[in-house]
Amino acid sequence: MNSLQVYPLPASDGSHHIDDSRKPAYSKRFKEVGKFHTPGLAPVLDESGWYHILPNGKPAYKERYEKVWGFYCGRAAAKDSSGWMHISKNGKPIYKERYQWVGNFQEDACVVQTKEGFYHIGINGKTLYDKIYSYAGDFKDNVAVAWTRKNNTCRYINKEGVFLNRNAYSYLGLIHKNYACARDSIGWMHIKRNGLKAYHNYFEFIEDFYNGLAVVKTYKGEYLRINECGETIDKFESGFKKRGIKIVVTGNIGSGKTTLRNKIQKLTGWKAYGIDDMRKHFGDKTPAGEARSWAAFLNVAQSCNNSIIEYTGCGPNSHLVNEALRQSQSRIYYIAVSSKISDCLKRISNRKWDVPYPFNKLPDKNLLGRIHQELKVEWKKRDYIYFNKNSKLTQILKNIKNDNI
Numbered sequence: 157m158n159s160l161q162v163y164p165l166p167a168s169d170g171s172h173h174i175d176d177s178r179k180p181a182y183s184k185r186f187k188e189v190g191k192f193h194t195p196g197l198a199p200v201l202d203e204s205g206w207y208h209i210l211p212n213g214k215p216a217y218k219e220r221y222e223k224v225w226g227f228y229c230g231r232a233a234a235k236d237s238s239g240w241m242h243i244s245k246n247g248k249p250i251y252k253e254r255y256q257w258v259g260n261f262q263e264d265a266c267v268v269q270t271k272e273g274f275y276h277i278g279i280n281g282k283t284l285y286d287k288i289y290s291y292a293g294d295f296k297d298n299v300a301v302a303w304t305r306k307n308n309t310c311r312y313i314n315k316e317g318v319f320l321n322r323n324a325y326s327y328l329g330l331i332h333k334n335y336a337c338a339r340d341s342i343g344w345m346h347i348k349r350n351g352l353k354a355y356h357n358y359f360e361f362i363e364d365f366y367n368g369l370a371v372v373k374t375y376k377g378e379y380l381r382i383n384e385c386g387e388t389i390d391k392f393e394s395g396f397k398k399r400g401i402k403i404v405v406t407g408n409i410g411s412g413k414t415t416l417r418n419k420i421q422k423l424t425g426w427k428a429y430g431i432d433d434m435r436k437h438f439g440d441k442t443p444a445g446e447a448r449s450w451a452a453f454l455n456v457a458q459s460c461n462n463s464i465i466e467y468t469g470c471g472p473n474s475h476l477v478n479e480a481l482r483q484s485q486s487r488i489y490y491i492a493v494s495s496k497i498s499d500c501l502k503r504i505s506n507r508k509w510d511v512p513y514p515f516n517k518l519p520d521k522n523l524l525g526r527i528h529q530e531l532k533v534e535w536k537k538r539d540y541i542y543f544n545k546n547s548k549l550t551q552i553l554k555n556i557k558n559d560n561i
Contacts, residue, residue, distance in 0.1 A: 163193075163196060163198070164198075166191060167189075171185045172184065182212055186201055193227040194227060197210065197227055198211075205221060206220065206224045206234075207220055208227075217248075219247035221235060221236050223235045228260040228261045229266075230244065231244065231261045233260055238254045240256065241253070241254055241255065250280070255269055255270060257269040259294060261279065263296070263297075265278060265300075265315055267292045273288040273290055274288065274289050274302075274303075276315065285316050285317030290304065291310075292313075294330075296331065299312050299331055299349075301329075312331075321351020325338045325347075326340055333365055334349050335347065335348060335349075335365050336349075342456070343360060343455065344359045344360065344362045345362070346362060355385055357386045360374065360375050360459060368384060369383055375456070375458050375460065376458060376483060377460035379391065400484065402462075402464075402481055403463075403464045403491060404490045405420070405464060405491045406490065406531070406534075406535075407493030407495065407531070408468065408528055409523075409524060409527065410502075410507075410519070411493045412503065414466060416493055416543060416549070420549070426461075427461065427463045429456045431449065431450070431467040434450070434452045450473050458481070459484060460485060462486075465481070469490075469492070471530070490539070491540065492542050492543065494542055494543070494544055497521065
C-alpha cells in the first residue's frame with residue numbers, strides 16, 4: 157500500500173476489501189463490508205452478525221451486533237436488542253445508556269435520540285446540555301443545527317445548546333465557507349454565519365457557494381450563478397424548459413374560495429398559496445407588514461411551478477399579480493367563485509378572524525359590495541371558469557388537464 161491509501165477499500169461486489177494493487181486483502185468473504193476508518197477497523201457482516209475487522213480480515217473483538225457502523229473520534233455506532241449505543245475499538249459499549257437512535261461522533265460530540273427528542277452527548281457519553289430538540293444535526297466548526305420543539309423551526313446551537321442566531325428557518329444547512337443554505341415559507345436563500353440573510357432575493361433552489369459563486373434556480377425557471385451579495389454573475393440554460401400551470405381562484409371575502417382552493421390542492425397535489433397565508437406569516441397590521449405579505453405572494457405567483465393561487469382578484473395590487481403570473485410563463489386558468497353578499501357575510505360571522513387584516517374593522521356589507529362591483533368588471537376582462545354549488549370540480553380539473561396534453 158502506498159502513502160495515499162492507508163487502508164484497503166471495499167471491493168465492487170461488497171464481499172471483501174482490496175489493496176492498492178486491486179488484489180484481495182484477505183481470503184475471507186463477507187455478506188457486506190464497509191470502509192476502514194481510523195483506528196484501522198471496518199464494519200462487516202457474516203453469519204455471526206455485525207462486527208469490525210482489522211485490515212487482515214481478522215475480527216477486532218468477539219462481540220456481535222445487529223448492526224455496526226464506521227469509527228469516528230474513536231467511537232462507532234452500534235445496535236443490538238437493547239437499543240442503540242457507541243462502542244470502542246474493543247467492541248465494548250462506552251456508556252450504560254441505550255437510545256432509539258444515535259449518529260456518528262463529529263468534533264467529539266454526537267447527536268442521540270430518545271423518546272423525548274434529540275440532544276448531543278460528549279465523547280464520554282455524558283449529555284452536553286439539558287435541552288431537548290425535535291431534531292438536531294452533527295457539529296461542524298463547533299456549530300450544529302437544532303429544530304425547536306415548539307414550532308419546528310431551526311437555528312444554530314453551540315455545544316452548550318445555546319442558540320447562536322435569532323432568526324429561525326424551516327430548514328438550515330451546515331455553514332460552508334461562512335455561508336449556509338436556508339429556507340423559510342417563501343423560498344431558499346443563503347445566510348451568513350450570524351443567521352442573517354446574505355441578500356434580499358428568494359430562489360426556488362440553491363447550492364452552496366463554490367469559490368464565491370453559487371448556482372441558483374429562480375421562480376421563473378432560470379438557472380443563474382450569483383455572488384455572495386446575491387448579484388447575478390451569469391446565467392445558463394437548464395437543458396429544457398417546462399411550462400407550469402397556474403389555477404387562480406378569485407372571489408369576494410367569505411365567498412368560499414379558500415375552501416375551493418383546498419379541494420383543488422387535495423385533488424392535484426399541487427402547492428397552494430393565498431394572500432391571507434402570507435399575511436399570517438408576514439403581516440402585523442402595519443403598512444410594512446402588508447407590503448411584505450404582497451411581495452411574498454408575488455414571488456410565488458411568478459414561479460413556473462404548477463400551483464394554486466388564491467386572492468380576491470381585484471384591488472390595488474391585482475395588476476401586479478397579473479404581471480407576476482404573466483412573467484411565470486405558465487398556462488393560467490382563472491376561476492371565479494360567485495357568492496351572494498349575504499352568504500359572504502354569514503361565513504365571515506361564523507369564522508374566527510385570525511388573519512392580520514389590513515383594515516381597522518372586519519369586512520362589512522359596504523366593503524363586500526365594493527369588491528362585488530369590482531369583480532364584475534374584472535371577470536369580464538378574461539375567460540373565467542365560474543364556480544358555484546352546481547359546478548363539478550373534478551370535471552373542471554379534467555378539462556384543464558386535457559387542455560395541456
